[in-house]
Amino acid sequence: MSAALFSRAFHRAVLHGVLLITSLATVFPLMWMITAAFTPNDLITARAIRLWPEEPTLANFAEAASRHPIWTWLWNSILTATLITVGKLVLAVPAGFAFGRMSFPGRRTLFWFVIATMSFPTVLAIIPTYIAVVKLQAFDTYGAMIVPSIPYIGFYVFYMRQAFRSLPSSMFEAARMDGAGLWRQFTEIGIPNVLPAIAALSVISFMGAWNIYLWGQLVLEDRFKKTLTTGIAAFADLEGADRVWGPLMATSLLSVVPVLLIFLLAQRFIVEALAPGADER
Structure with missing residues (x-):
């Protein structure tokens, strides 16, 4: 691979990496919100942050509507x-x-x-x-x-x-x-x-x-x-x-x-x- 092609591939990889990191940083709060919305309230802060609910439930919506x-x-x-x-x-x-x-x-x-x-x-x-x-x-x-x-x-x-x-x-x-x-x-x-x-x-x-x-x-x-x-x-x-x-x-x-x-x-x-x-x- 020539130096020009290597440089172009390297810059493209760096650009894609930066875009990927930025996208993850942008999407993470939304994913955590969705996970927390379907996770039992007592488990949200009791365990490490996860991007998917371990025990999915709709109880949070009913609880919010009651309040x-x-x-x-x-x-x-x-x-x-x-x-x-x-x-x-x-x-x-x-x-x-x-x-x-x-x-x-x-x-x-x-x-x-x-x-x-x-x-x-x-x-x-x-x-x-x-x-x-x-x-x-x-x-x-x-x-x-x-x-x-x-x-x-x-x-x-x-x-x-x-x-x-x-x-x-x-x-x-x-x-x-x-x-x-x-x-x-x-x-x-x-x-x-x-x-x-x-x-x-x-x-x-x-x-x-x-x-x-x-x-x-x-x-x-x-x-x-x-x-x-x-x-x-x-x-x-x-x-x-x-x-x-x-x-x-x-x-x-x-x-x-x-x-x-x-x-x-x-x-x-x-x-x-x-x-x-x-x-x-």
């Missing part, structure tokens, strides 16, 4: 994340079409204004938004959790604009010649051809909404209105020093499974959305 309304938290998370995602898409998809395929005065200025909102730290808006929620008597309601989370769509508008701009102009020109108005162009030509991009944004939005923590802690006080993210924090705080790791890890596993399933189901669309497409104009 806290975890199934209600799960439903609350699904409900709020879904409505936030739908709200973002309802605003971002038409806006992306308008910026990508329509011409109107001030389009460029307005588009850059939308893009500029991406650099605005959302934490700065927490206090005025919280005051508005209290004054509107919406505190401790699902609306307080959902509505203020929807307008942060700068990235979504930009992404959808790029998706619509990547479509061939000839498609829209042919539709206009056939008498199709903007609405038909949007619904019958635009949306069907950018479904992978919409699916990708749906997953991104759902994951972001699912993981909302700080805002949920501020506006949701009733324990039956909490989401899994805020509920797990309450679970850990209420147990104190006598923390039961099995039920806590079972609840944590519930917070991971829905997002993972959605990602796996939409994986094909995400790959299509990220694959190189038509040239942008």
